[in-house]
Amino acid sequence: MWPVSETYPFTHKQMKNHSTTLHTALEAEMDKILGCIHCGLCLPACPTYQQVGNENDSPRGRIYLMRAVAEGRLETTTPAFARHIDLCLGCRACETACPAGVNYGFLLESARETLLEQKAQPGGGLQKGLLKFALRHIFPYPGRLRVAFTLSRWMRNNRLLQFAYRKGWVKSVSPSADFALSLLMTTQPQWGGAARGETHSNVVADVVPRPVSVFTGCVMEGLFKHANDATKRVLRINGGQLDPVPEQVCCGALHAHAGDVETARKLARQNIDAFDEFLRAGNNVKNLPTIIINAAGCGALLKEYGELLKHDAQYAERARLFSSRVKDITEFLAQGGLVQGAPIQKKVTYDAPCHLYHAQRVTNAPQQLLAAIPGLEYKPLEGLQDCCGGAGIYNLSEPEMSGKILSDKMSKVKATEAELLVTANPGCHMQLGAGVRSYGANCSVTHIVELLDESYRQAGYYETEQQS
């Protein structure tokens, strides 16, 4: 039997009975909580447990705390509860390690929702306050988001700021501002794809046409439009018949991970309505319409809209249909067979986004795509499935823990001696880009689809080049 009383430092005074209406979000997930058999097999996979060695910062420990709250034995206002839940990256490495199939991701969101309902999260200072403000008052509104990303791109492209950043002046004033700027600077296009804009591709014979629509996302469209454009070009070459859905909004992943599940549900309903016509149009065609996503964090939530809205009588069925039609760009291309491009003579390594590897269980498709690009020398990355510490906005809200995890990751990246570090999620891209600069790794970071796009460009597939 697992020694509960020795492991948890909570007193009986803290674990007192209180009204069950206070922790409904966790109570509703009791079946998932009880699925944990306390075997501990998830502990070696958990980055926070590996860093601090505290059971309360392990998946098993956190589930135990959630159970104590759901059963009314522990006050959610106990600061330690919020702290251990806050320190979780939400990487979901514990899910792939768990033999009992515990769905930890939903439990974490419910725990954070419970904390939010009771306003029991610790303040967290200016940085956390700004992040909370942005999630609540900017991300759900497309107009405000456009303004925020226009400002971000202006900062990214500002010569004076770039100069001060390169000279280390920003760092000397504020290391945390320098790190935030580093995250932003790494979103610069690597391959000149932005200049090519919506380039048309040559039609490739023998490719089966497939109806697709790209979920463009907010961070991807705001800061990585070059990767979105590359995604569309690569899809066209591989038979994608693109149908744009301009009414789409932010997926809600950052909100769900922060516990604002109600906003995530609201955004999910808006997206389901937006893609309704596209999905229904496909009922008469042989290849069902597919929603393509190139950001792993967003993709994981889009695939879970069915679970998110399972109690919504009006949307539950449509949410399940929506989720069943979502595919990450890597799995879509790997399943369909890939048109071959020109050789790229580079040493390359791949770091798996947690929400692609652990949450979506897309484990081999990215390497299959890399293997299909001629000329690449693949250098395997030790622990490619381990979190980089980015975890959405975790690198800004928990910089100390995030920095330790990034340091471990960068040591392994440097050991590969790769020239290109490939990933498939904007948060990981920014974190790894900042890591490359901080730790002096001799490589550049790129989205996998941009590498494929470059291979097609060099093969001469893009016949019309336009300045955007």
Ligand code: SF4
């Ligand atoms: S999500 Fe990641 S950090 Fe959180 S408990 Fe699971 S393995 Fe640990």
Ligand code: SF4
């Ligand atoms: S591996 Fe699964 S069942 Fe075992 S302790 Fe971790 S969460 Fe619980």
